[in-house]
Amino acid sequence: MRPTRSLFAFAAATLASLALAVQPVAAQQILRDAETEALLHDMAEPLIEASELEPGNVEIVLINDPSINAFVAGGQAVYIHAGLLNAAENVGEVQGVIAHELGHITAGHVTRFEERTRQAQGITILSLLLGVGAALAGAGDAAMGALLAGQQAAMGSFLSFNRNQEAATDLAGARYLSGAGISGRGMLTFFNRLRDLEIRRGYSRLDDGGYLRTHPLPGDRIQTLRLLLEEDPAWGNPDDAALQARFVAVQAKLYGYLAEPRRTLQQYPTSDTSTPARYARAYAYHKDAQVEAALAEADALLAGDPDNPYFLELKGQILLESGRPEEALASLRKASEITRNHPLIAGMFGHALIATEDEANHAEAENVLRAAVARDRLNPFAWYQLGVVYAARGDIPRARLASAEQQVMTRRYPEALRSAQAAEAGLPVGSPDWIRAQDVALEARAALERIRDSR
Incomplete structure (x- = not known):
């Protein structure tokens, strides 16, 4: 029985390796910062326009991960690792990565990726059944051979498809850079850096038979792209000096925050x-x-x-988190006013108002926090602070609704369902908040059903 148990474990690991690629990004991995998000938006905007996607539908999301990576995972969202921003030498390199990832979105690669993953899993499951049958018949070596052959077929099919996607997406990214009038120098220098990393790590063209690579070889990509990009009219365009200055500042800010x-x-x-x-x-x-x-x-x-809202936010944050909320108010109020209540900055300002423990500040805190969640409902911290204000003034139904909003975003679905139902029971029937409580309850219930069905 031992060979059978090891085969099951081996197959489970193979299936997991394929499934991990299409899992949603965990909320706790997302790193949010008002200045960084504004920079990424401005870097991506001309590329999104060149790709003919709707700008309001595309998100650029920063992931708290030190590795050099970027990816798309459902919808129209590009996820960029903090490690990639740290490794990039200029704004053009990051724009080259964004252009490449937009190519995945326009080509519908996420949907096709999931289809191919299911096909690869099907091949692996078949080999598992054959392997288990052989193991039960006492042919342990044949069982392992069947499973390894199935795994090799699955991975070969899957990765070959993925390499073709990456090569096609490079070309799409080059078109978007050209359409935006952005030089492709950054894309090439970034790929050169990846090639250098590959050499230092000792990879070779013959590793794993040559096909167990999820991307085309960086050297091949560089050669193909160089011919295309150097002939493009945008090749000689200078880098955007203002964007570069902002990028260097954000790069240092993130380094200081994370290191x-x-x-x-x-x-x-x-x-x-x-x-x-x-x-x-x-x-x-x-x-x-x-x-x-x-x-x-x-x-x-x-x-x-003196009017840089992000420097003001920084000073306010230092004072607030050092136990001096009253002193933080002036800087955070000014930063909120300059950014027209940016949700993240307004959330911190609302927190500072509450942290003064002065009930006279609660009315302003409520106004600020309501403005924050109106612009960005996916802000659990702001919802939590708003719930504190509601609870302090005795408005328990709305405090429950604020808790439900926070809980559903942090995937605490049972608590979210209970909070939403309690809020609905106490709110005026037909009011906007009553309707919203129903919506949150439905969202939590649907999530719980998906979790139950997946078991």
Whole structure:
């Protein structure tokens, strides 16, 4: 019986490796920042227009992952790892990646990817049945051979299809760069970097028989694209200097936020007084509980650009998270006003108003937070803060609804269903909030049914 059990385990691992590629992105992996999202939007906008997709329907989502990667996974969303932004040398490289991923969306590759995954799983399941039959008959070697052959067929079919997709999508990305008037130099330099990584890791053209690669060889991609891009009229266009300056600042900001403070201070020493360096150090000092040092960097940034909402947000965040919410209000209020209540900044401002523990601030907090969730319903933190305000004034049904909104976004479906039902029971029948409570309950119930059916 041991061979059979190991075969089941081996097959389960194979099936899981195929299924993981089409799983939804976990909410806790998404990294949200108002400035970074604005930059990614502005970088992608001309490419989206060139691809003839509707700009309002395409999302660029940042994932908190240090690896160099980007992907699409259902709908019209491009997911970019923080590691890719850290590795990129200029804004053109990131735009080249975005253009490539938009090609996957326009070609409908996610749907076709899922179809091929199901086909590959079907081949593997058949080999599993044959292998188990052989194992039960006592032919352990034949069983393993059947399973390995099935796995090889499945992976060969699956990865060959995926390589063809990637090659076609490179060409689509080149068209979108051209249509947007953006030079393809960045796309080529980025692929050159991937090729260098491949060489350093010791891969060769013969590894795994040559076909166990999910992408075409970077060298082949570079050669094909170089011929196309160098002849394009946009090849000689200069990089967007304003976008590049914003990119370098965001790159430093994310480094300071994500890296260990010691590493950040090595990368951006105090001798460097540039804006990106101060930005990175401010977050490093804040993470290291060096409040005054963090505030000094934030104040230096604001001295050079007093109306920059993201510098104001930074100062407000340092003060708020250091237990000084009253002092944070002025900076966060101004940042919210400049950005017209950007949901993430307004959410922090609402939090600061509540954190003062002054009930006189609750009315303003409610207005700010309601404006935040009206613009971005997928903001669990803002919903939580809004629920705190409702509960403080005794409006329990709306506090329950706010909890339901937060819970359904964080996949706590049983709690979301109970909260939504309790909210519905206490809200005026036919009111917008009553209808919304029904919608959230339906969403939670449907999610629970999907989970039950998948078991």
